[in-house]
Amino acid sequence: MKKVGIILVSHVPEIANGIPKLLVQVAPDVSLSSAGGTDDNDIGTSMEKILSAIEKNEAEEVLAFYDIGSSKMNLELAIEMTDKQVHLYDTAFIEGAYTAATLIQAGVPLDEIEKQLAPLKIK
Amino acid sequence: MLTAENTKKWMDSFYRKIEENKDYLSELDTPIGDGDHGNNMMRGMDGVKNSLAQLQDPDLKTVLKAIAMGLISKVGGASGPLYGTAFLEMAKKCSETQKVNELLSVALAGIKKRGGATEGDKTMVDVWSPVAQSNAITPKIIDDAIASTKDMQARKGRASYLGERSIGHLDPGAVSSGYLFTALLETEGTL
Numbered sequence: 001m002k003k004v005g006i007i008l009v010s011h012v013p014e015i016a017n018g019i020p021k022l023l024v025q026v027a028p029d030v031s032l033s034s035a036g037g038t039d040d041n042d043i044g045t046s047m048e049k050i051l052s053a054i055e056k057n058e059a060e061e062v063l064a065f066y067d068i069g070s071s072k073m074n075l076e077l078a079i080e081m082t083d084k085q086v087h088l089y090d091t092a093f094i095e096g097a098y099t100a101a102t103l104i105q106a107g108v109p110l111d112e113i114e115k116q117l118a119p120l121k122i123k
Numbered sequence: 124m125l126t127a128e129n130t131k132k133w134m135d136s137f138y139r140k141i142e143e144n145k146d147y148l149s150e151l152d153t154p155i156g157d158g159d160h161g162n163n164m165m166r167g168m169d170g171v172k173n174s175l176a177q178l179q180d181p182d183l184k185t186v187l188k189a190i191a192m193g194l195i196s197k198v199g200g201a202s203g204p205l206y207g208t209a210f211l212e213m214a215k216k217c218s219e220t221q222k223v224n225e226l227l228s229v230a231l232a233g234i235k236k237r238g239g240a241t242e243g244d245k246t247m248v249d250v251w252s253p254v255a256q257s258n259a260i261t262p263k264i265i266d267d268a269i270a271s272t273k274d275m276q277a278r279k280g281r282a283s284y285l286g287e288r289s290i291g292h293l294d295p296g297a298v299s300s301g302y303l304f305t306a307l308l309e310t311e312g313t314l
Binding site for chain 1: 197
């Protein structure tokens with residue numbers, strides 16, 4: 001297992017759980033965890049679910065990608081509550097995560113990964 | 124001056140206002156958002172009610188923290204982390220001061236930092252800011268602040284995706300914030 005992992009946060013459980021299916025194709029050795037929907041699996045995000053996805057990730061250092069609105073705010077709250085090192089990226093959700101997954105798998109260092117993520121920043 | 128007791132009463136009153144107006148809040152959220160602000164806030168206030176009911180003889184800090192965690196864990200939409208951060212900031216500050224305007228000022232700073240919004244972006248900040256800055260909160264200050272969001276173009280939040288089309292609608296988060304402050308005004312001994 002690689003020492004950097006990825007967490008995916010979406011308003012929709014199926015989106016959060018679906019993206020790892022795409023990423024695992026290029027990144028079989030990268031720990032992927034996701035948090036989608038509210039605690040009742042309604043549309044929205046849950047700080048507790050996000051925190052548990054961070055804790056569950058097998059890597060000590062995690063790159064976080066998210067969809068719209070409250071995902072980022074709940075992610076930031078969760079990041080304040082964990083001891084793990086989490087890097088948050090404002091990139092296009094799927095492209096950003098896919099790029100990062102590919103590069104982590106290839107053993108590329110984080111500063112290089114961040115250079116490639118920079119043009120994908122959308123907000 | 125906030126105390127554990129009057130803060131709980133303040134939340135009871137806010138709960139009732141959200142309950143009475145949840146359909147209206149969702150309606151406001153329909154043309155410029157995702158139509159769920161009323162339901163989200165209701166779910167959040169149910170969370171607050173449950174967290175507060177579990178406390179035995181709590182101090183103010185515990186009450187404010189329970190409110191924050193209830194909102195953060197139950198709202199689901201962007202209002203959860205925003206309202207939650209506001210109460211979390213008040214909880215951090217309340218050992219130093221219990222004065223409402225000082226607590227609202229740190230809460231406002233927390234909301235701005237969390238959401239990245241500032242005055243004029245057509246968000247809850249446009250109500251929190253004038254209220255936090257006034258020495259004496261009045262119904263008129265609250266109402267004028269809510270009304271001011273109507274002609275603004277949204278620059279933050281779901282409504283910002285609509286650009287100019289967001290003009291002409293009240294911001295739902297500004298309206299629910301208005302209920303919060305009206306509830307505060309109506310709670311004896313808080314100001």
